Amino acid sequence: MIVVAGEALIDLVVTPDGERAVPGGSPANVAVTLARLDQPVRLLARLGTDDYGRQVAEHLRANQVDLEWAVRAEEPTSVAVATLNATGQASYEFRLAGAADWQWTPQELPELAGSSAIAFHTGSLALALAPGAQVLEDLLARERHRDGLTLSIDLNLRPSIVTDREAEQARVRRQVPLAHLVKASDEDLAWLYPDRSVADVMAEWREVGVSCAVVTRGGEGAWLLAPNGTLHEATAVRTTVVDTVGAGDSFTGGLLAALADLDALGDRPADRLAAVTEQQWDAVLRQAATVAALTCGRRGADPPRRDEVEALLTPQT
Structure with missing residues (x-):
């Protein structure tokens, strides 16, 4: 199974027609995407016992996300207010205090060694907000040393919440070398490193031990720097955009699912990723872009199921 760790919250989506409360949170969205792509997935999350927390838990269970390691927490559920503009682009305000x-406390985390986990994915606010961020960072460090499963991070920065650019640069500099696969958006990198090119940042990540670096570029597609240094590019899949909520998360889920199908996740993670062929990397990137495009064509973070993705990826005769 793939283990995903991080926030599972409520997106309060505001449109000209009103507002609605829907389950979300970047790691939770990744977990749902994986489950819909028929990947066994377990979410390591702290779920509130309030009404919003129960709504989130019901949503995850309904999507076949395993909650065996989820913690039932007394604290309230986080709320992200997502306001959509006329083109469906979302801006966020967070209620997180x-x-x-x-x-997170260290005692709440499971022992991944000896489990059926082949990969561990985290990122977003879970790796940025104290005190829990340090607990998850320590887990990443232990697992990187153990070298028993693939480690994945999605930066998914939130400058409206974590505003100190220098502190975020230092955090990212610590955390990126702990992962075998790192994904960011071009918007993440433009804010984090306003004077550096995307290519320069991706190359640096490779130098510090990241096997696979991925940068999504919205309507321009995505880049993937493979373990051998080859840069792969996917154009954005055409779609009528309803909104972009969860698009980056579904891309990440599609990416991890494609690698799992290739048996490229698991022990000896760097070796497994290095064994992926050039043609396979192109297919992995194409699947991730397709999953994201299908999500953009729907309202909210509503990733597609495997048969929907395969219908678009299978050549028509």
Whole structure:
């Protein structure tokens, strides 16, 4: 199975027609995407016992996300207010003070060694907000040393919340070398490193031990720097954009699912990723872009199921 760790919150989506409360959170969205792509997935999250927390838990269970390692927390559920503009682009305001997602203690984390986990994915606010971020970072460090499963991070920065650019640069500099696969958006990198090119940042990540670096570029597609240094590019899949909520998360889920199908996740992670062929990397990137495009064509973080993705990826005769 793939283990995903991080926030599972409520997106309060505001449109000209009103507002609605829907389950979200970047890691939770990645977990749902993986489950819909028929990958066994377990979410390591702190779920509030309030009404919003129960709504989130019901949503995850309904999507076949395993919650065996989820912690039932007394703190309130985090809320992200997502306001959509006329083109469906989302801007966010967060209500996070004292919320459940950020209160991890070492005692709440499972032992991944000896489990059926082949990969561990985390990122977003879970790796940025104290005190829980340090607990998850320590887990990443232990697992990188153990070298028993693939480690994945999605930066998914939130400058409206974590505003100190220099502190975020230092955090990213610490955390990136702990992962075998790192994904970011071009918007993440433009804010984090305003004077550096995307290519320069991706090359640096490779130098510090990242096997696979991925940068999504919205309507321009995505880049993937493979373990051998080859740069792969995928154009964006055409779609009528309803909104972009969860698009980056579904891309990440599609990427990890494609690698799992290739048996490229697991022990000896760097070797497994190095064994992926050039043609396979192109297919992995194409699947991730397709999953993201299908999500953009729907309202909210509603990733597609495997048969929907395969219908677009299978050549028509």
